[in-house]
Amino acid sequence: MYRGKYKLIGQEMSMFTRKLEAQLRYQKVPYEWMLKTNDNREIIESRTGTRFIPALVTPDGWMISDTISLGPMLHSRFFEVPVLPETPVQRGTSFVLEDFFNHWYPRHALHSRWCYPDNVIVTGIRFGMNTLLGKFIDEELDDSEQIEVANFGEYIHREFGAGACEVQGAGPEHKGAIQSDFSRLLRLLVQHLSNHEFLLGSRACLADFALAGPFKAHFLLDPEPRTWLGDDLKF
Numbered sequence: 001m002y003r004g005k006y007k008l009i010g011q012e013m014s015m016f017t018r019k020l021e022a023q024l025r026y027q028k029v030p031y032e033w034m035l036k037t038n039d040n041r042e043i044i045e046s047r048t049g050t051r052f053i054p055a056l057v058t059p060d061g062w063m064i065s066d067t068i069s070l071g072p073m074l075h076s077r078f079f080e081v082p083v084l085p086e087t088p089v090q091r092g093t094s095f096v097l098e099d100f101f102n103h104w105y106p107r108h109a110l111h112s113r114w115c116y117p118d119n120v121i122v123t124g125i126r127f128g129m130n131t132l133l134g135k136f137i138d139e140e141l142d143d144s145e146q147i148e149v150a151n152f153g154e155y156i157h158r159e160f161g162a163g164a165c166e167v168q169g170a171g172p173e174h175k176g177a178i179q180s181d182f183s184r185l186l187r188l189l190v191q192h193l194s195n196h197e198f199l200l201g202s203r204a205c206l207a208d209f210a211l212a213g214p215f216k217a218h219f220l221l222d223p224e225p226r227t228w229l230g231d232d233l234k235f
């Protein structure tokens with residue numbers, strides 16, 4: 001009944017879109033991407049009831065948002081690849097860690113994206129590709145498209161980025177605290193993942209996807225946080 005193709009609606013630079021993508025990939029859910037753009041924004045938001053991404057379209061015709069509830073739903077639907085641990089302690093730990101990654105790392109993600117002018121330029125072009133042109137970030141741009149996206153970073157920084165950093169306590173004045181907290185995370189991860197394949201052992205759980213999201217959408221993609229990765233994660 002639930003077999004068939006799913007659709008992941010979101011954007012490539014969104015940590016929660018990448019979180020859901022990680023789960024879809026791990027569970028081998030058949031899916032395709034649909035970028036949320038200025039042209040389809042209204043119709044998507046009228047169905048999901050929210051401006052937040054991602055949303056998931058299911059083969060049975062739902063369009064649902066919020067990875068917090070989508071995670072367990074996909075766990076049940078694709079039970080051959082479970083992503084909720086069986087024991088109560090591990091299951092509880094997975095939810096606690098998922099919540100922590102969802103709510104703590106947006107600070108580092110927002111700060112590293114919007115508080116460094118060179119990063120704003122690069123990331124703005126990528127946002128413009130997804131939002132204005134409906135293109136993926138590895139696609140080519142012609143001359144007029146390049147002009148269209150050139151100053152989009154400045155626009156999103158003004159309309160969203162600067163304010164979001166302030167609300168999250170992640171503005172330029174928090175540079176030292178955020179960078180040192182990020183180094184601590186990296187040290188712990190390198191130490192843990194040198195002995196374990198995933199956060200809670202040999203299988204991924206919801207917390208792993210919540211960790212993968214900000215790395216894929218921000219820390220491994222944006223030029224600024226890539227310089228924070230240090231020797232252990234040079235690539």
Ligand SMILES: N[C@@H](CCC(=O)N[C@@H](CS)C(=O)NCC(=O)O)C(=O)O
Nearest residue numbers: 014015016051052053054066067068
């Ligand atoms: N609880 C939601 C959070 C989703 C979320 O915060 N998405 C961000 C993008 S990564 C968003 O849509 N932000 C839009 C905004 O703040 O206006 C989930 O887990 O899916």
